[in-house]
Amino acid sequence: MSLRNSYSAVLQLLRTEQGLTQAEMSGAVSQTHVSHLELARGSVTLDAASEIAAALNVQPASMLILALASHERRSAREMLQDCLTELEGLGLADRQLPVEPKAMETTATVEARRKRLAVQDLKAKGLTQAQAAKELGMAESTLRRLWHQTDQG
Numbered sequence: 001m002s003l004r005n006s007y008s009a010v011l012q013l014l015r016t017e018q019g020l021t022q023a024e025m026s027g028a029v030s031q032t033h034v035s036h037l038e039l040a041r042g043s044v045t046l047d048a049a050s051e052i053a054a055a056l057n058v059q060p061a062s063m064l065i066l067a068l069a070s071h072e073r074r075s076a077r078e079m080l081q082d083c084l085t086e087l088e089g090l091g092l093a094d095r096q097l098p099v100e101p102k103a104m105e106t107t108a109t110v111e112a113r114r115k116r117l118a119v120q121d122l123k124a125k126g127l128t129q130a131q132a133a134k135e136l137g138m139a140e141s142t143l144r145r146l147w148h149q150t151d152q153g
Helices: 003-017 031-038 046-055 060-072 076-089 107-124 129-136 140-147
Strands: none
Touching: 003 031, 003 060, 031 046, 046 060, 060 076, 107 129, 107 140, 129 140
């Protein structure tokens, strides 16, 4: 059984146990979308999952735990206990978490800095541009550009 099927079954279970029709659930998520999800014909986005959970008066995490428990043929309690143990092991169970990702440098930026520093290091050691290019296995035109850069650029 796929996780999509498990999510579909949980969505249908929660909706019917609350006596709601698909149309009554719709709001930010259309009745057609709810129907497609219950038929396992589509996947849910995080935003839609949050909206669906709100329409069912449950936490989005509760729906996901129920879907995962169904998928793995376990109880929700077992899943939650395993999750808590895992989060404690990671040191994240009681920690305030970021709400936005950090700006990360690209691999290309890191590599460019590494090359510039290597060139500047050989320059400081007194090598000529030709010697530095040979030692670094770098095209002389690239080395010349890096040779004249400062620490800021």
